[in-house]
Amino acid sequence: MAKAMAKRRRIAGAKFWDLPLPFLLTLIFIMAAGLITLYSATGGRGPFHRQMIWNFGGLACMFAFSLLNLKRVERYCHFIYLGALILLAAVFVIGKVTMGAQRWIPLGPIRVQPSELAKLALVLALARVLVHQKGNFALKDLWKPAVLVMPAFVLTLLQPDLGTAMILLALSGTLVLVRGVGKRTLVTLLALFFIVGVVGGPFVWSHLKGYQKRRILAFINPQAMAKDAGYHVLQSQTAIGSGRVWGKGFLRGSQGRLDFLPEEHTDFIFSVFAEERGFVGVVILLGLYFFLVFFALSVAVEARDAYSFYVAVGVATIYALHFVINVGMTMGLLPVVGVPLPLMSYGGSSLITTYLGAGLVMAVHRRRTG
Amino acid sequence: MGIDDGKELVRLKRRSLYLRRVLLLLVLILLAKAFYLQVVRGQYYEERAKNISLRKYQVRAPRGRIYDRKGRPLAINRPSFNFYVVPGYLGKAERPVLLENLSKYLGLDREKVEEKLAKNKRGRWTPLILKRDLSQKELALVEERDWLFPGTMVVAEGKRYYPHGSLAAHLLGYVGEVSEEELRSDDYYPGDMVGRSGVEKEYEEVLRGIPGWERWEVDAHGKRRELKDSSRPVPGDDIYLTLDLELQEVAEKLLEGKQGAIVAMDPRNGEILAMASSPGFDPNMFVKGIPPDEWKVLSQSKTHPLQNRCIQGLYPAGSVFKIVVALAGLEEGKVRPKDEFFCGGGYPFGGRVYRCWKKGGHGHVDLRRAIVESCDVYFYNLGHELGVDTIHKYGAMLGLGDKTGIDLPHEKGGLLPCSSWKKKVLGEIWYPGETLSLAIGQGYLQVTPLQLDLMLSRVVNGGWKIRPHVLLKVVKGEEERSWKGENRKRLPFKRWDLAFLKDALEGVVEDPHGTGRAARIPGIAVGGKTGTAQVVAMKEDGDEDEELPPHWREHAWFVAFAPVEDPRIAVAVLVEHGGHGGSTAAPLAREMIKAYLQKEDSHG
Numbered sequence: 004m005a006k007a008m009a010k011r012r013r014i015a016g017a018k019f020w021d022l023p024l025p026f027l028l029t030l031i032f033i034m035a036a037g038l039i040t041l042y043s044a045t046g047g048r049g050p051f052h053r054q055m056i057w058n059f060g061g062l063a064c065m066f067a068f069s070l071l072n073l074k075r076v077e078r079y080c081h082f083i084y085l086g087a088l089i090l091l092a093a094v095f096v097i098g099k100v101t102m103g104a105q106r107w108i109p110l111g112p113i114r115v116q117p118s119e120l121a122k123l124a125l126v127l128a129l130a131r132v133l134v135h136q137k138g139n140f141a142l143k144d145l146w147k148p149a150v151l152v153m154p155a156f157v158l159t160l161l162q163p164d165l166g167t168a169m170i171l172l173a174l175s176g177t178l179v180l181v182r183g184v185g186k187r188t189l190v191t192l193l194a195l196f197f198i199v200g201v202v203g204g205p206f207v208w209s210h211l212k213g214y215q216k217r218r219i220l221a222f223i224n225p226q227a228m229a230k231d232a233g234y235h236v237l238q239s240q241t242a243i244g245s246g247r248v249w250g251k252g253f254l255r256g257s258q259g260r261l262d263f264l265p266e267e268h269t270d271f272i273f274s275v276f277a278e279e280r281g282f283v284g285v286v287i288l289l290g291l292y293f294f295l296v297f298f299a300l301s302v303a304v305e306a307r308d309a310y311s312f313y314v315a316v317g318v319a320t321i322y323a324l325h326f327v328i329n330v331g332m333t334m335g336l337l338p339v340v341g342v343p344l345p346l347m348s349y350g351g352s353s354l355i356t357t358y359l360g361a362g363l364v365m366a367v368h369r370r371r372t373g
Numbered sequence: 374m375g376i377d378d379g380k381e382l383v384r385l386k387r388r389s390l391y392l393r394r395v396l397l398l399l400v401l402i403l404l405a406k407a408f409y410l411q412v413v414r415g416q417y418y419e420e421r422a423k424n425i426s427l428r429k430y431q432v433r434a435p436r437g438r439i440y441d442r443k444g445r446p447l448a449i450n451r452p453s454f455n456f457y458v459v460p461g462y463l464g465k466a467e468r469p470v471l472l473e474n475l476s477k478y479l480g481l482d483r484e485k486v487e488e489k490l491a492k493n494k495r496g497r498w499t500p501l502i503l504k505r506d507l508s509q510k511e512l513a514l515v516e517e518r519d520w521l522f523p524g525t526m527v528v529a530e531g532k533r534y535y536p537h538g539s540l541a542a543h544l545l546g547y548v549g550e551v552s553e554e555e556l557r558s559d560d561y562y563p564g565d566m567v568g569r570s571g572v573e574k575e576y577e578e579v580l581r582g583i584p585g586w587e588r589w590e591v592d593a594h595g596k597r598r599e600l601k602d603s604s605r606p607v608p609g610d611d612i613y614l615t616l617d618l619e620l621q622e623v624a625e626k627l628l629e630g631k632q633g634a635i636v637a638m639d640p641r642n643g644e645i646l647a648m649a650s651s652p653g654f655d656p657n658m659f660v661k662g663i664p665p666d667e668w669k670v671l672s673q674s675k676t677h678p679l680q681n682r683c684i685q686g687l688y689p690a691g692s693v694f695k696i697v698v699a700l701a702g703l704e705e706g707k708v709r710p711k712d713e714f715f716c717g718g719g720y721p722f723g724g725r726v727y728r729c730w731k732k733g734g735h736g737h738v739d740l741r742r743a744i745v746e747s748c749d750v751y752f753y754n755l756g757h758e759l760g761v762d763t764i765h766k767y768g769a770m771l772g773l774g775d776k777t778g779i780d781l782p783h784e785k786g787g788l789l790p791c792s793s794w795k796k797k798v799l800g801e802i803w804y805p806g807e808t809l810s811l812a813i814g815q816g817y818l819q820v821t822p823l824q825l826d827l828m829l830s831r832v833v834n835g836g837w838k839i840r841p842h843v844l845l846k847v848v849k850g851e852e853e854r855s856w857k858g859e860n861r862k863r864l865p866f867k868r869w870d871l872a873f874l875k876d877a878l879e880g881v882v883e884d885p886h887g888t889g890r891a892a893r894i895p896g897i898a899v900g901g902k903t904g905t906a907q908v909v910a911m912k913e914d915g916d917e918d919e920e921l922p923p924h925w926r927e928h929a930w931f932v933a934f935a936p937v938e939d940p941r942i943a944v945a946v947l948v949e950h951g952g953h954g955g956s957t958a959a960p961l962a963r964e965m966i967k968a969y970l971q972k973e974d975s976h977g
Contacts (some may be wrong), residue, residue, distance in 0.1 A: 241425075
């Protein structure tokens with residue numbers, strides 16, 4: 004009884020400065036590393052200044068979001084998700100095509116990439132479905148999360164944005180697994196994936212765009228494809244490798260600066276960092292990312308209710324998937340798909356989404372159990 | 374909500390701890406790969422990075438071309454080879470070698486190159502231009518003996534070329550290398566050529582295009598080995614001007630050896646048909662970078678060759694301004710065509726005598742004769758009755774005293790005085806005597822040749838408020854965008870007044886006593902008006918011009934239009950220090966009209 008009273012008091016008296024400090028500090032360290040690297044990659048002109056503005060805007064959004072009452076969010080989460088889907092569909096009507104894919108909505112001077120926001124919206128909606136799931140997922144219960152994720156998945160796949168589509172799927176899978184899946188269901192699912200992979204693989208392959216095929220081929224054998232798409236990977240590996248243990252130093256990277264990849268300050272920012280900071284820097288940076296996710300999960304563990312818990316885990320999963328896939332692809336561990344490195348890649352939509360997610364984590368922290 | 378408070382939540386949270394382990398595993402895999410790349414294979418990749426790297430180079434967009442109204446080229450791009458250096462490749466060993474060979478073989482000043490390298494703010498990997506437009510010999514040298522020039526490269530690029538040299542130079546303008554200032558924005562890249570005056574400046578945005586890039590695999594010395602991928606530049610849009618090349622040629626020939634300006638316009642729509650200013654210059658000089666001493670000569674010469682006199686030269690309008698005063702008098706009802714004033718050769722006012730140009734006087738003159746014979750006394754009378762502010766009102770409606778808004782940079786607005794202007798700027802009240810000077814186009818009045826041409830056009834085209842322009846259309850591939858003027862507005866003048874003025878102006882040229890008889894063309898009805906712009910203060914005595922030193926002599930004006938019934942061309946001619954407009958300027962206007970209308974007739 005006394006414990007319940009204390010809990011209530013704690014929630015009611017949530018102070019503005021009641022922040023998850025380790026999480027916030029890690030985030031700011033990564034942000035700083037990102038800005039310094041971007042400065043080096045672009046020579047400190049337009050993109051750097053814009054990124055700076057995005058960062059400050061993002062921080063402001065983060066603090067605003069941290070004041071949210073997730074109980075209220077839970078009530079409206081389906082509308083939020085519906086809004087995100089509408090934006091995703093709108094891309095096809097008024098979208099801008101870059102690099103063979105339609106991902107942007109022009110909004111005055113800025114371009115909005117709705118697929119970034121869709122990830123957060125999915126977490127908010129999916130969390131509610133999981134809350135209402137009684138007991139472990141049986142096979143027949145899976146239709147609910149499947150129906151939820153399907154429209155977003157299909158819309159991003161059609162853009163085509165393979166990376167984001169896969170992340171949406173992996174994100175839902177992770178959350179469903181955390182909720183709990185019966186053993187028999189798990190085995191059936193694995194078998195199903197295997198069959199779909201064998202049968203559906205060739206089908207999917209024939210429907211991939213040219214640049215996607217080249218990227219996958221390049222992943223399988225970068226040396227053979229070095230003349231073509233493979234040089235992205237090879238050149239990225241060269242940049243990373245040539246940094247050796249201590250790195251070449253700030254502004255000293257010869258591979259990374261401006262010239263070597265089409266997306267040098269977006270998707271391949273990690274290569275620039277690794278070239279200039281060496282293995283030591285990579286250890287520190289990956290450590291920071293690890294702790295970012297780790298601290299987000301710590302907040303989840305303190306969550307007051309299941310909905311908050313799922314939201315925090317969802318955000319942590321988004322972060323983890325992004326940095327693992329992005330770093331993996333720059334090093335040649337994964338095929339090149341357009342997945343940004345959170346807080347470091349150039350681009351407003353990705354940054355804002357990252358900060359909004361952080362805001363949700365902080366909101367969970369603010370109303371935690373004592 | 375059993376899940377919230379029970380063991381369920383605790384179980385859930387415990388399960389989430391697995392996520393940490395998975396995460397740790399993934400991070401360790403990433404670190405292992407990084408260890409492999411950076412530590413185990415670090416040396417290999419370091420070697421590879423030294424020997425092969427990819428460089429992205431900007432590819433300049435071809436500048437849009439400029440044509441005359443019939444599609445004859447006025448400004449095009451010629452192939453040329455430019456010589457660049459990438460500072461990033463200049464180590465301690467390479468730098469002295471390059472500097473020495475540059476001065477030895479290409480005659481480039483060592484200190485200037487050093488200065489250029491030191492001033493570079495765009496980073497070590499941005500190519501800097503060393504020399505534009507290499508000759509065949511130089512090209513062969515730097516290509517064959519490339520070891521003499523480490524870190525350099527030759528790029529084939531378009532070079533602005535004006536095939537007709539100085540023709541229409543003031544109108545076209547010229548291009549020059551981008552300045553440090555402009556480089557601070559992201560719009561330009563070192564070595565870009567930017568429009569500096571005329572159409573080149575006015576339509577810079579249109580002509581510029583969007584640069585592309587090429588990604589090259591280069592070796593350790595920066596030599597290009599293989600093109601990896603590229604994005605093609607988007608060429609600038611082509612521009613068609615309203616200018617008629619042949620008429621422009623005629624205009625410039627007429628001004629040869631003189632200082633002055635000729636501007637011709639289609640009075641129906643404001644299209645500029647010719648715009649010549651003398652002396653001129655050859656814009657090709659600016660493309661390669663003009664030597665400082667030549668620049669000094671051009672920019673400091675007393676004859677101002679860089680100035681476009683048509684839009685920047687300011688002169689009193691002289692008797693041409695009588696058109697404005699006559700129109701004001703008719704419109705305001707201050708005078709009827711048949712009303713007469715007596716001219717005895719002078720007009721006593723305020724204790725002095727304002728003289729007519731004709732010493733003996735014109736006798737009794739009505740408005741038509743006053744215009745035809747340009748009687749000053751008549752207009753002293755009329756001007757006095759109207760007052761300065763009424764004259765100002767009509768002058769302003771006809772386009773004087775303010776920029777015409779032509780699509781060219783650096784236009785001057787001139788000065789059309791009024792009483793409030795004088796109060797504000799000079800802090801004095803307006804004296805009625807000054808109105809008399811204004812009535813015959815002297816005093817404070819300052820106009821450009823273009824403004825006078827516009828004034829005439831608005832009178833003879835039936836009062837349509839046209840705006841002069843030089844752009845005919847912009848062509849982008851198959852797409853065409855034509856000049857879009859604002860909605861046509863009509864000035865509130867009475868039709869019969871305008872018709873009367875047109876008839877009087879025809880009389881200037883056709884009547885036996887007309888001051889503009891030198892502009893007569895058999896078979897074509899021409900109208901016009903002479904003018905003489907005083908250079909020094911009004912003379913009290915009747916000295917003949919010929920006795921004055923040339924730079925004190927008056928400027929000669931003539932404005933003309935033809936054919937009178939439905940004018941298709943309106944010309945303004947100004948000859949600096951040309952004396953009387955009727956004798957010096959009128960023949961030039963005649964030649965312009967003849968050339969234009971006869972050619973038009975023969976071409977249909």
